[in-house]
Amino acid sequence: MQTINLTSVLPQVFQQSKDLKSEIWKQNVKFERGHLYLVEAESGKGKSTFCSYIVGYRHDYSGTVMFDDRDTKTFKVKDWVEMRQQHISHLFQELRLFPELTAWENVQIKNKLTNFKDDATIRQWFDMLGIGDKLDAKIGRMSFGQQQRVAMIRALVQPFDFLLADEPISHLDDNNSRIMADIMMTEAKAQGAGVVVTSIGKHMDLNYEKTLLL
Numbered sequence: 478m479q480t481i482n483l484t485s486v487l488p489q490v491f492q493q494s495k496d497l498k499s500e501i502w503k504q505n506v507k508f509e510r511g512h513l514y515l516v517e518a519e520s521g522k523g524k525s526t527f528c529s530y531i532v533g534y535r536h537d538y539s540g541t542v543m544f545d546d547r548d549t550k551t552f553k554v555k556d557w558v559e560m561r562q563q564h565i566s567h568l569f570q571e572l573r574l575f576p577e578l579t580a581w582e583n584v585q586i587k588n589k590l591t592n593f594k595d596d597a598t599i600r601q602w603f604d605m606l607g608i609g610d611k612l613d614a615k616i617g618r619m620s621f622g623q624q625q626r627v628a629m630i631r632a633l634v635q636p637f638d639f640l641l642a643d644e645p646i647s648h649l650d651d652n653n654s655r656i657m658a659d660i661m662m663t664e665a666k667a668q669g670a671g672v673v674v675t676s677i678g679k680h681m682d683l684n685y686e687k688t689l690l691l
């Protein structure tokens with residue numbers, strides 16, 4: 478997939494808003510593979526909603542979301558499954574890890590779908606992010622910031638044309654944010670992928686090519 482195109486997309490929840498000013502909602506916006514975008518917004522403006530539309534978890538909008546020349550409203554479940562396994566990776570703001578599984582198991586459950594990364598690479602990422610001693614820790618017993626790092630690793634153990642990172646560093650210190658940004662961008666470059674980062678203020682320090690206000 479080369480492009481994601483949003484045309485006149487408006488969430489139902491904002492349908493009655495008279496003073497909606499947005500560079501995404503009700504606009505024509507194109508995200509291209511190989512490019513880096515920042516979507517900035519205040520709380521409640523719809524960052525998570527925007528991500529949900531692109532990964533197909535929600536469809537409560539008017540307008541169209543196109544992947545290349547395919548209207549995603551025509552997608553069947555199997556199309557979304559393929560998209561999420563092979564083309565779009567999503568780091569959820571609320572992470573959506575399995576609390577009863579260990580950090581390692583949470584990553585492997587995703588990695589096993591495509592066997593995309595070897596164990597050594599995954600271990601190295603845990604070490605780089607300062608959670609090398611947490612491989613066997615249950616997610617439910619890790620801090621949110623530690624879980625955020627596990628969720629990023631999980632987002633990277635699959636092929637993708639686009640990576641959507643919804644507030645990826647909300648609970649990270651500057652050092653870990655930098656390391657995570659480096660790992661994420663190295664992976665995205667290796668895959669020639671586009672990256673869309675959303676932020677409520679504190680954002681990854683990256684050379685964004687385009688910033689859009691939601």
Ligand SMILES: Nc1ncnc2c1ncn2[C@@H]1O[C@H](COP(=O)(O)OP(=O)(O)OP(=O)(O)O)[C@@H](O)[C@H]1O
Nearest residue numbers: 490518519520521522523524525526527537570677
């Ligand atoms: N599943 C849903 N169905 C319908 N409306 C929703 C749903 N989730 C959120 N909303 C509404 O959509 C609007 C945007 O919510 P969303 O969670 O996308 O905002 P956000 O920008 O990600 O906020 P925050 O930064 O506070 O997490 C809010 O008015 C919210 O009440």
